[in-house]
Amino acid sequence: MIPLIIMDNRDAKKEVELLFEFVRDLYGDRLTDEELEEVRNGVEHIAETAAALRSIKLENSVEPFSVFKPHRKEA
Amino acid sequence: METLGPSYNAVVTVTRERAMEQARKAEDEVLSGTYRGPLHGIPYGAKDLLATSGGIPTTWGAAPFRDQTFDFDATVIRKLESAGAVLASKLAMIELAGGGGYRQPNASFTGPPRNPWNIGYWTGGSSSGSGAAVSAGLVPFAIGSETWGSILSPANNCGVAGLRPTYGRVSRHGAMALSWTLDKLGPLCLTADDCGLVLEAIAGPDPKDPSTTQRPFKYNPEPDRKDFKLALIKDGAEGLDEEVLANFEDSLRVLKRVATIEEVELPDLPYGAVTRTILNAESANAFEGLIESGRMSELTASEDHYGLYARTAVLARDYLKALRLRGVIAEKADEVMSQYDAVTAPARRSSASPIDQEFRRVTPGTMRDVMGALGNGAGLPSIAIPNGFTEIGLPTGIQFMGRAYEENSVLSVACAYQSMTDWHKHHPPDLLRAE
Structure with missing residues (x-):
C-alpha cells in the first residue's frame, strides 16, 4: 500500500459543497434550516472519512471483500 | 415483564399467548421424556427487529413501524423454538438499531431505555x-443484534454478558437490515457460559441467509486452562474513563493467574473510516424506502429526522474502497490475532451515561473505538462481561475479541475470568430489595 496524494483543502471544501447541494436538492424541502446545517455537518464528516480511505492506494488486484455467487434455482 | 418491564421501558410486547403455548408444549415433552437440551422450557426475549408470526408486531423500535407484522418467524426465532425455548417478549430497542445516527437515549418510540442499576x-x-431485561431478571436470556456496538454496549452498561458472534455465524434471515455486511445476531445472558449455550442453539448455516458459514459451532469451553495468551492493543487505554481503567487493570491482574498478556501494535489502517463508510452507505440504502417516504420525521429522536439524508451522499468509489480495505484489514488483523486466544480491552470506554444527556457529549472517546471498528469491520467475535462497578454503582465491563470463528476461545477466557470473580453474581439493588 502506498500513501496517495490527499486532496487539498480547497478541493475538499468544494466536494462537501457539491455533495451537500445534491442532498439539499433532493430532500431540502423537508428540512428546517437547523436540520440542513446538521446535514451539512454530516456530509462534512462523510467527506473526512472518505479522505482517510482515499489516502491509501491499493494494488489493482485488491478486490472488494464481498462474495457474489451466481444464483441458480435447483429444480 | 408486565410489572417491571415498564419501569425500564424494556419491553415492547409481552407474547403471552405464544409463551403459554410453548411452555405447555415444553412441559408435556419433558414429562413424556423428550428433552431438547438446556434451553428447553427456558423463557427468553427477542430484540424487536426479529420477525415473528402470529400477529405479534415487529416494530424495529420506530414509530413508523409500530404496527408492522410478518407472516413468518426469523430463523433465530425458529431455531430457538426447535431448542424448546419459550418466546416471552419482544424487547425494546433504539429505533432502526441506531440507523438514524441517534445521539441520545430517548430514541425509541417506547421511551428512553432505563438501566436497572439506576x-x-x-x-x-x-x-x-x-440488556435491561436480562439485568433486571425479566428473562434469563435475550437475543440482540450488533452492527457496531449494539450488543457490547448494553452488556457493559447493564452488567451482563453479551456475545457478538463472528459475522455469518448466525442467520440474519428475518432480522431488520441496518447494514447487510455488518449485522450480527447474538445472545445477552447473565454469564459467558449461558452465551455459549444459546449460541450453539442459534448458530448454523441457513439457505435463506447466504452469508452464513458452513463451519459448525459446538460450544466447547476450556475454562480450566492456565495458559491463555492475551493481547492488549498499544495505546488502547488512551482517553479511558478513570474508573473504567482502574477496573480494567484489576481485571488484568486477575487474568495473569491464567494467562500471559502482551501488548501488540495494530497495523496503521483506517479502521474507523472503513467500517463507518460501509455502515453509512448500506444503512442509507437499507432504509431507502423510509427516506423517500419522508416518514423519518416520525422518529422519536430529533436527530434521527435527518441523520440518514447525509448518508445518501456516500460515493460508490468510497464504498468500494472501504470494501477493498476491509479485506486488507481482515488479513492483517488475523495475522496479529492468530497468535493469541483473544485481544482484551474494556468493553466500553465509560460506564452508562445519564438518561437525559446526549451520550456522545459525555462519553469520552466514543469516536475512537478501534476495537469496535476493527471487530465489526472484520466480522470478529467478541464477548463483554462485567468486571466491576463505578463509585456510584454502575457496572463496567471487559471484552475479549478473537479470530474469526473462534467463539470458543473468547468464551473460554470469559468463563475462566468469571470462575475467578463474582461480578456476574451481583444484581441491581432495587430488585434485591423488592424481594
Missing part, C-alpha cells in the same frame, strides 16, 4: 431492552 442512567444500545 433508572437515571441509560442501558446502552441499540439492544437496549435485551
